[in-house]
Amino acid sequence: xxxxxxxxxxxxxxxxxxxxxxxxxxxxxxxxxxxxxxxxxxxxxxxxxxxxxxxxxxxxxxxxxxxxxxxxxxxxxxxxxxxxxxxxxxxxxxxxxxxxxxxxxxxxxxxxxxxxxxxxxxxxxxxxxxxxxxxxxxxxxxxxxxxxxxxxxxxxxxxxxxxxxxxxxxxxxxxxxxxxxxxxxxxxxxxxxxxxxxxxxxxxxxxxxxxxxxxxxxxxxxxxxxxxxxxxxxxxxxxx
Amino acid sequence: xxxxxxxxxxxxxxxxxxxxxxxxxxxxxxxxxxxxxxxxxxxxxxxxxxxxxxxxxxxxxxxxxxxxxxxxxxxxxxxxxxxxxxxxxxxxxxxxxxxxxxxxxxxxxxxxxxxxxxxxxxxxxxxxxxxxxxxxxxxxxxxxxxxxxxxxxxxxxxxxxxxxxxxxxxxxxxxxxxxxxxxxxxxxxxxxxxxxxxxxxxxxxxxxxxxxxxxxxxxxxxxxxxxxxxxxxxxxxxxx
Numbered sequence: 001x002x003x004x005x006x007x008x009x010x011x012x013x014x015x016x017x018x019x020x021x022x023x024x025x026x027x028x029x030x031x032x033x034x035x036x037x038x039x040x041x042x043x044x045x046x047x048x049x050x051x052x053x054x055x056x057x058x059x060x061x062x063x064x065x066x067x068x069x070x071x072x073x074x075x076x077x078x079x080x081x082x083x084x085x086x087x088x089x090x091x092x093x094x095x096x097x098x099x100x101x102x103x104x105x106x107x108x109x110x111x112x113x114x115x116x117x118x119x120x121x122x123x124x125x126x127x128x129x130x131x132x133x134x135x136x137x138x139x140x141x142x143x144x145x146x147x148x149x150x151x152x153x154x155x156x157x158x159x160x161x162x163x164x165x166x167x168x169x170x171x172x173x174x175x176x177x178x179x180x181x182x183x184x185x186x187x188x189x190x191x192x193x194x195x196x197x198x199x200x201x202x203x204x205x206x207x208x209x210x211x212x213x214x215x216x217x218x219x220x221x222x223x224x225x226x227x228x229x230x231x232x233x234x235x236x237x238x239x240x
Numbered sequence: 241x242x243x244x245x246x247x248x249x250x251x252x253x254x255x256x257x258x259x260x261x262x263x264x265x266x267x268x269x270x271x272x273x274x275x276x277x278x279x280x281x282x283x284x285x286x287x288x289x290x291x292x293x294x295x296x297x298x299x300x301x302x303x304x305x306x307x308x309x310x311x312x313x314x315x316x317x318x319x320x321x322x323x324x325x326x327x328x329x330x331x332x333x334x335x336x337x338x339x340x341x342x343x344x345x346x347x348x349x350x351x352x353x354x355x356x357x358x359x360x361x362x363x364x365x366x367x368x369x370x371x372x373x374x375x376x377x378x379x380x381x382x383x384x385x386x387x388x389x390x391x392x393x394x395x396x397x398x399x400x401x402x403x404x405x406x407x408x409x410x411x412x413x414x415x416x417x418x419x420x421x422x423x424x425x426x427x428x429x430x431x432x433x434x435x436x437x438x439x440x441x442x443x444x445x446x447x448x449x450x451x452x453x454x455x456x457x458x459x460x461x462x463x464x465x466x467x468x469x470x471x472x473x474x475x476x477x478x479x480x
Contacts, residue, residue, distance in 0.1 A: 136461075217308040
């Protein structure tokens with residue numbers, strides 16, 4: 001079924017007229033009278049609608065909670081990587097059901113956006129999340145958040161029901177051990193940049209209450225690790 | 241520890257002299273006498289070596305099975321995707337521990353290499369697998385295999401201990417149900433191209449003995465689905 005993201009307040013009416021990009025999209029699709037489409041507010045609510053005689057005007061049939069959102073809320077905390085890897089992770093983590101993607105600096109981060117370019121980049125990143133949400137049929141658009149320090153990232157990540165740091169030198173604790181200790185409601189997954197985290201940073205994470213976990217005996221790239229862990233969390237939480 | 245891939249027969253000697261690309265790599269790294277390096281045969285055996293006074297000559301300390309290979313053998317069967325998505329999947333599936341990556345045509349495949357370009361492409365794909373193996377510290381280089389038909393892919397995939405087809409319209413059977421039915425030794429994961437598999441193709445897979453599974457209520461891109469499932473299989477098999 002065709003899906004459009006609209007402003008939340010639009011779902012409160014009985015008749016909805018598409019505008020802007022949605023109208024362009026509807027024109028390309030040549031919607032037919034009687035056809036059903038889904039309008040999502042990007043915050044987890046959606047309206048099942050029927051196209052009226054005018055392809056731009058939709059009659060609301062029913063409003064409901066989105067059925068494509070996972071029960072578990074997973075936040076991906078990723079140290080600023082090089083090049084367009086953050087964009088890749090935003091797109092894939094959105095498909096895989098992440099609730100938010102949080103970027104932050106660490107000691108070994110080679111690249112981090114300056115204050116000047118940050119606003120534009122954030123807009124771009126949020127657009128990638130919106131587009132991946134639409135394509136994957138999600139009811140919510142994950143927020144992309146940028147934090148100013150590693151300390152702030154640790155404090156924020158630690159507030160989840162389960163906070164996990166992925167570390168290639170960890171040997172004893174597997175992700176499974178950390179996940180199976182209690183039911184999953186909110187999960188933070190934190191991982192380092194290309195050069196890895198410094199030992200001192202791992203110690204700080206431990207002190208902040210994060211579980212230090214391995215993803216097995218192979219070294220994953222910085223853009224692979226969070227997506228691998230996110231897949232495992234969704235699997236472990238019974239999503240598939 | 242620095243790692244080099246060498247021809248399997250080289251591991252049968254007591255002293256090994258690096259040559260070709262490995263020699264260039266060793267020069268760049270400025271190996272020091274006494275330093276330990278790992279030579280891997282790409283088939284699961286490795287030799288721990290010590291650099292002698294000449295940086296190109298290594299003394300073998302011990303030979304052993306690679307410690308970075310998963311116990312479960314997972315084959316990724318992917319319908320030919322567009323553009324460079326197969327390269328992406330080869331790189332990532334190698335990192336995540338796949339035993340082989342098998343590409344094949346389906347009805348809705350938009351692109352598939354012609355016989356002329358296939359040999360060059362296979363060489364390139366195998367190089368990507370080798371390079372990802374090296375970077376991720378694996379002891380084996382996964383084989384990249386190209387099959388001529390969907391039927392052949394089904395027959396080959398069905399020979400695994402557990403053969404799974406990922407299908408976005410499946411609602412009842414989760415990957416977890418299919419994986420937890422018996423211990424995991426060899427697993428095939430088969431998935432479709434951008435446009436998805438035709439219903440008839442899904443029926444054929446069922447007849448061939450594959451389990452049709454969902455990866456949850458979000459639609460994953462054709463390059464995301466196999467990597468998500470591979471992560472879940474490795475997690476389920478106790479790899480992390």
